[in-house]
Amino acid sequence: xxxxxxxxxxxxxxxxxxxxxxxxxxxxxxxESRVLRLGPGLAQINDSVRATAAxxxxxxxxxxxxxxxxxxxxxxAEGEPVIGVVVARHAEGYRVDIGSAHDALLPLLAFEGxxxxxxxxxxxxxxxxxxxxxxxxxxxxxIECYNANTGKAEGYGELxxxxxxxxxxxxxxxxxxxxxxxxxxxxxxxxxxxxxxxNGRVWINTETPAxxxxxxxxxxxxxxxxxxxxxxxxxxxxxxx
Amino acid sequence: MVAEIGPSSIETAFILExxxxxxxxxxRGIYDYRGLRIACGPASGxxxxxxxxxxxxxxxxxxxxRPAAERPTEGTVQFSSELxxxxxxxxxxxxxxxxxxxxxxxxxxxxxxxxxxxALCIVAGEQVWALRVDLHFIDHAGNLVDAACVAAVAAxxxxxxxxxxxxGGRAVIHDPRERNPVPLSIHHTxxxxxxxxxxxxxxxxxxxxxxxxxxxxxxxxxxxxxxxKEVCALNKAGGVALGPEQIRRCTQIAVEKAGxxxxxxxAALKTAAAEEAAAAQ
Numbered sequence: 001x002x003x004x005x006x007x008x009x010x011x012x013x014x015x016x017x018x019x020x021x022x023x024x025x026x027x028x029x030x031x032e033s034r035v036l037r038l039g040p041g042l043a044q045i046n047d048s049v050r051a052t053a054a055x056x057x058x059x060x061x062x063x064x065x066x067x068x069x070x071x072x073x074x075x076x077a078e079g080e081p082v083i084g085v086v087v088a089r090h091a092e093g094y095r096v097d098i099g100s101a102h103d104a105l106l107p108l109l110a111f112e113g114x115x116x117x118x119x120x121x122x123x124x125x126x127x128x129x130x131x132x133x134x135x136x137x138x139x140x141x142x143i144e145c146y147n148a149n150t151g152k153a154e155g156y157g158e159l160x161x162x163x164x165x166x167x168x169x170x171x172x173x174x175x176x177x178x179x180x181x182x183x184x185x186x187x188x189x190x191x192x193x194x195x196x197x198x199n200g201r202v203w204i205n206t207e208t209p210a211x212x213x214x215x216x217x218x219x220x221x222x223x224x225x226x227x228x229x230x231x232x233x234x235x236x237x238x239x240x241x
Numbered sequence: 242m243v244a245e246i247g248p249s250s251i252e253t254a255f256i257l258e259x260x261x262x263x264x265x266x267x268x269r270g271i272y273d274y275r276g277l278r279i280a281c282g283p284a285s286g287x288x289x290x291x292x293x294x295x296x297x298x299x300x301x302x303x304x305x306x307r308p309a310a311e312r313p314t315e316g317t318v319q320f321s322s323e324l325x326x327x328x329x330x331x332x333x334x335x336x337x338x339x340x341x342x343x344x345x346x347x348x349x350x351x352x353x354x355x356x357x358x359x360a361l362c363i364v365a366g367e368q369v370w371a372l373r374v375d376l377h378f379i380d381h382a383g384n385l386v387d388a389a390c391v392a393a394v395a396a397x398x399x400x401x402x403x404x405x406x407x408x409g410g411r412a413v414i415h416d417p418r419e420r421n422p423v424p425l426s427i428h429h430t431x432x433x434x435x436x437x438x439x440x441x442x443x444x445x446x447x448x449x450x451x452x453x454x455x456x457x458x459x460x461x462x463x464x465x466x467x468x469x470k471e472v473c474a475l476n477k478a479g480g481v482a483l484g485p486e487q488i489r490r491c492t493q494i495a496v497e498k499a500g501x502x503x504x505x506x507x508a509a510l511k512t513a514a515a516e517e518a519a520a521a522q
């Protein structure tokens with residue numbers, strides 16, 4: 001696995017195999033049969049692979065490449081969980097602000113158990129947790145509050161109490177991974193409910209407003225801290241309380 | 242279309258519920274001001290102010306113009322503010338805010354006669370200095386007015402204009418390399434302290450509101466004071482009515498906060514002056 005390196009938009013990313021083998025003939029065969037998978041932040045331009053975002057380029061097995069970057073403006077991508085706010089209601093669905101350039105569409109039927117007769121009733125200003133189902137450069141993004149395969153909500157739907165904070169997209173992504181240090185540290189001593197939207201919004205619900213604010217501050221503070229510093233920071237916050 | 246919508250219903254409910262229990266959404270106390278950081282320089286009249294996550298860059302420029310006929314011995318000070326998409330997403334709302342902030346700062350500084358405009362006169366009726374203060378908002382995390390005011394007054398105090406000598410009705414403007422530029426004549430340092438009133442009748446009050454608190458506020462109130470505990474301006478544009486008792490209490494809080502802010506400005510200018518002196522040696 002190649003070392004992660006910093007790339008800037010326009011940089012050519014070297015995707016060739018460096019297996020260290022001296023035998024050139026086997027290497028060529030290997031390179032031709034190889035399928036490259038490019039993740040976010042990379043694009044093929046003519047014969048080379050170039051970075052389209054500033055960040056750190058990772059690779060796996062020398063076939064998968066992606067760039068992790070930190071931004072504040074969300075660009076919808078299929079399958080990602082997001083937290084949005086209902087801003088308008090149409091005949092066929094809701095328009096939801098998910099922090100991207102265009103509002104997302106949330107069809108009335110994209111809820112667990114929803115039928116034409118039995119529709120969910122969301123007021124304007126309602127916060128919802130949903131999954132992006134359609135995302136491309138030509139259409140408005142579409143989101144859904146259920147898993148279309150199983151028909152079950154699976155945790156998606158209206159968030160009826162609690163508080164939602166905004167953070168950078170990089171932080172949201174790190175929180176979403178199963179063992180974010182700050183959440184582990186908080187979870188050890190504070191009972192809480194949390195939902196992470198990859199659009200840089202985090203919903204928090206605890207027993208009292210003071211605890212919710214504490215959790216929110218801990219998450220915001222954790223942006224540039226490592227695991228050890230996170231534990232220390234959470235400990236200090238809890239002591240202050 | 243990117244419309245900046247108000248806070249969601251759970252946010253509004255949470256902010257008010259928490260505030261009812263004396264808790265603010267960023268964990269501050271009700272009368273706590275956010276951390277203020279003032280960075281002067283590198284150029285004269287260039288000051289960056291950071292109030293929590295709110296950031297403002299102020300830049301002062303000057304040029305020689307003809308004075309207005311009705312005020313032949315007075316220079317002018319103009320303010321402009323720019324709230325780009327960098328700081329706020331919604332454009333139509335930003336334009337209204339831009340104008341109101343620039344006007345507010347202009348009122349605060351010009352009408353409280355903080356800048357001695359007569360000292361900006363070069364030749365009466367012929368030539369005066371026209372100052373221009375540009376305020377660029379880099380990040381909007383609430384309470385732009387207070388941050389902008391600190392940036393504007395600090396920039397005016399940090400600014401040095403070219404020296405001028407008048408010889409028989411003819412003004413000679415000296416190159417800064419030839420003769421050291423001179424500071425402006427500033428009478429006092431007005432600073433703004435903003436309050437947000439929330440709840441149905443505005444019964445919940447906080448100092449230095451952050452962006453979300455500003456979105457749910459029922460009324461905004463700004464007290465402008467200087468270090469001599471003089472009220473320079475009061476500003477309240479719409480919203481629920483406030484009683485005399487509330488205004489008196491705000492003014493009392495503002496006295497204390499204005500003292501702290503003025504000290505911070507003085508300290509920042511002193512550091513900048515010391516650095517400049519060290520660099521000159």
